[in-house]
Amino acid sequence: MNIRYTIHKLFVGLRLRCPNCERGHMFHGLFKMDETCPYCGARYERLSGESIGGTMINLVFAEVLSMGGYIITQALFAPPLAFQLIFWVSFNIIFVLLFYRHARGIWASLSYLSGNVYPDPDFQREYTSQVK
Numbered sequence: 001m002n003i004r005y006t007i008h009k010l011f012v013g014l015r016l017r018c019p020n021c022e023r024g025h026m027f028h029g030l031f032k033m034d035e036t037c038p039y040c041g042a043r044y045e046r047l048s049g050e051s052i053g054g055t056m057i058n059l060v061f062a063e064v065l066s067m068g069g070y071i072i073t074q075a076l077f078a079p080p081l082a083f084q085l086i087f088w089v090s091f092n093i094i095f096v097l098l099f100y101r102h103a104r105g106i107w108a109s110l111s112y113l114s115g116n117v118y119p120d121p122d123f124q125r126e127y128t129s130q131v132k
């Protein structure tokens with residue numbers, strides 16, 4: 001597995017596409033991720049609680065951006081602490097809501113790269129029987 005392939009698959013997840021076939025959309029609601037790809041049938045998460053990985057990615061991105069933004073704006077402009085707190089707490093809440101789907105997509109891509117995103121065997125049998 002080379003680094004270009006890995007980065008490509010992470011961007012596929014970031015674009016909310018199925019990492020297996022790159023065609024199916026992972027989300028059809030605002031925050032509800034489909035269990036399987038509507039195109040190839042790949043199951044995105046096999047175990048309950050796997051979505052916590054996407055939540056972790058979301059929180060790490062939010063914290064790194066807000067802490068980095070806080071440090072940079074404090075060093076450059078030194079605004080009042082109350083302004084900094086209100087702005088960066090608001091940024092954190094909005095970012096977490098907006099990035100949630102993309103973080104889940106990245107997590108699905110990481111699961112795919114570790115070999116855990118593939119069509120269920122039953123679906124595969126059903127699919128191949130319909131193709132004949």
Ligand SMILES: [Zn+2]
Binds near residue numbers: 020021024037038040
């Ligand atoms: Zn797919």
